[in-house]
Amino acid sequence: MLALSSLRRDAVLRGVAIQVLFLGVLALLVYEAVATGLANMRAHHIPVDFSFWREPAGFDIDQHLIPYSPASTYGRAFLVGLLNTLLVAAIGIVPASLLGFALGAARLSRNFLVARLAAIYVEATRNVPLLLQLLFWYNAVLEALPSPQRSLALPGHVYLNDRGLFLPAPVFAPAAVWVLVAFGFGLFGGLACWFWAKRMDSWRSLAVLPVIAFPLATYFAIGQPLGFDVPVLKGFNFSGGAKLLPEFIALLFSLVLYTAAFIAEIVRAGIEGVPKGQGEAASALGLREAEARKYVIIPQAMRLIVPPLTSQYLNLFKNSSLAVFIGYPDLIQVFAGTVLNQTGAAVPVMATTMAVYLSVSLLTSLLMNLYNRRIAKVQH
Amino acid sequence: MFSAMLSKKLLFCVFFGLALAVSSGDADATTLDQVKQRGYLICGSNPGLPGFGLPDDNGNWTGFDVDFCRAVAATIFDDPSKVKFLPLTAKDRFTALQSGEVDVLAHNTTWTLSREAGQGLLFTGVNFYDGQGFMVRGKLNISSALELSGASICVQQGTTSELNIADFFHSHQMPYEPVAFATSDEAVKAYENGRCDAFATDSSALYVERAKLADPDAHVILPEIISKEPFSPAVRQGDDQWFNLVKWVNFVMLDAEEADISSANVDDKMKSEDPEARRILGVEGNFGEGLGLSKDWAYRIIKHVGNYAEVFERNLGEGSPLRIKRGLNALWTHGGIQYAPPIR
Secondary structure: HHHHHHHHHHHHHHHHHHHHHHHHHHHHHHHHHHHHHHHHHHHHHOOOHHHHHHHEEOOOOOOOOOOOOOEEEHHHHHHHHHHHHHHHEEEEEHHHHHHHHHHHHHHHOOOOHHHHHHHHHHHHOOOOOOOHHHHHHHHHHHOOOOOOHHHHEEEEEEEEOOEEEEEEEEOOOOHHHHHHHOOOOOHHHHHHHHEEEEEEEEOHHHHHHHHHHHHHHHHHHOOOEEEEEEEEEEEEEEEOOEEEOOOHHHHHHHHHHHHHHHHHHHHHHHHHHOHHHHHHHHHHHOOHHHHHHHHHHHHHHHHHHHHHHHHHHEEEEEEHHHHHHHOOOOOOHHHHHHHHHHHOHHHHHHHHHHHHHHHHHHHHHHHHHHHHHHHHHOOO | HHHHHHHHHHHHHHHHHHHHHHHHHHOOOOHHHHHHHHHEEEEEEOOOOOOOOOEEEOOOOOOHHHHHHHHHHHHHHHHOOEEEEEEOOOOOOHHHOOOOOEEEEOOOOOOOOOHOOOEEEEEOOEEEEOEEEEEEHHOOOOOOOOHOOOOEEEEOOOHHHHHHHHHHHOOOOOOOOOEEEOHHHHHHHHHHHHOEEEEEEEEHHHHHHHOOOOOOOOOOOOOOOOOOEOOOOOOEEOOOOHHHHHHHHHHHHHHHHHOOOOOOOOHHHHHHOOOHHHHOOOOOHHHHHHHHOOOOHHHHHHHOOOHHHHHHHHHHOOOOOOOOOOOHHHHHOOOOOEOOOOOO
């Protein structure tokens, strides 16, 4: 009775009590819903656990960065799909950023033609659904490519046909490890050179010399231990060498071109977001235009660019799941596709897939936030 | 004020809890009751495989699997049109059945152990015996699947075909490149574009897909059949009555063919003295009741949809552009292996 009356009088206590009660009821309802769902699924013999994880998968995956065969487990298939997703996203982010920054700068160019062309590119790419672009690159471009027997032979034993891009693969003799050691020494030497040059305040670029010279000299000194496995046309297709799947190329192309358009807009907005007075002040201080850009405009623009840039990186990563429409073996295609179908474990498989996308996205956000904090500090 | 707020919240919680209780109670109703209450059957179908399941320009579905669902609808409602078809990709079909989105799956689906033992499905009985094959371009001059070493193979994801090619190429120690697509259309398109040397699927579907290509004569189907593909409709586990019903729809269509009862003569057969025909058509005995149906359950199927032979010929056989031979799918009395338990 005493407690009740104090609840009536004390607004803070009352608020806390209501919230605790509400949270408790909510937790109970969620628990009930999950328990009912699990019980129903068990009753219908639908798998709800991960016992399939160690069972043999039985199907093949064309592109696998780690050893994989149909005798491998479903868990292994999951890893293969995950690595394929990460591969296309990690490789895609670099050219998307470079192209995006170039386009963003081009839109602000005083050259009319450059600015217009960049604007047309951005508007055209940004406003067409990514899936259409993906299907365009995959179907239209694939159809135009020749068969393996009539491959386009590019210089350096590189071949392009409707089965993909075939490149010579480097083959390292055991002695090649010394080249790597020499590279390590070169890096060390280069770093030393750089600090020395910094103190002297000149010839800083000379520091790259040891980085290149050391391994190169070693490479020739121990008799060129590096060979190339050149792709050769054999039967239906090229064998040997390294192969980039047409699905991979199409997915990479469309992701890069699409994301670059958004990055370009972010870069343009970032640069234009720096107050005009900053540029004027820089030139009043006698900085040349290039110097003003480098020391005044870009550092301030980066602070505006990085947070939305992070979401573009996340978008690129998440959009890579469109791979499923062209048969690129990414996480969704392999794991949430074939593995789900074969095991019937819809809930564990979908939950895992969502958890993967969530954690990779959060990790990317974290890294970008750390970077953002660093460049933000530079300002003060 | 405070108590009013609290009671509002409590009310909300009570309603939410009630909704939960009601929804879990609903799951106990049998599939047959749900279908009857809803007024139509929901059937998971192939999104577009001529001969098996395909909607025309007006949204009318036709095909061998489609007719099976019509037979189920006919026996429940005495009206073969009381069925809604839900097109499903091979990849999604089992999840749709598990989750109750469809009542029955008739999707040229291969009956396998793992699908029954691990996925909560029950196959009701083989209605089509098939096997997997390969289609290649004629200009490759290949006459056997054993010459496919090093080839790229386009295949549909989530099918037994995907597993069979892995078995086939590994057991023959031949390298190959599998390219798996979510839908059959995408796989065929990639094959046509030159992405693959061969397209692999069930041989019935190979003939269908070849007929859809721009120049069918430029493609050959290799003679090897590398797997057993017994197609069967499927239902969820845990509802024996529904399983029985769907199973016997298939059986009775075979038994009707064997007893020479067709949609053309079914009314005459009602007056026949043949004890088997009288049992099938419900003139004698009341077998339909045991299935949760009416006495004339089989009459409805045969009258509206036809017996097995009629359905086969109309969709796949001589009456169709596919002209697939009965082969293994002939009755056991005619050299095939289609054999249904007796109705008695």
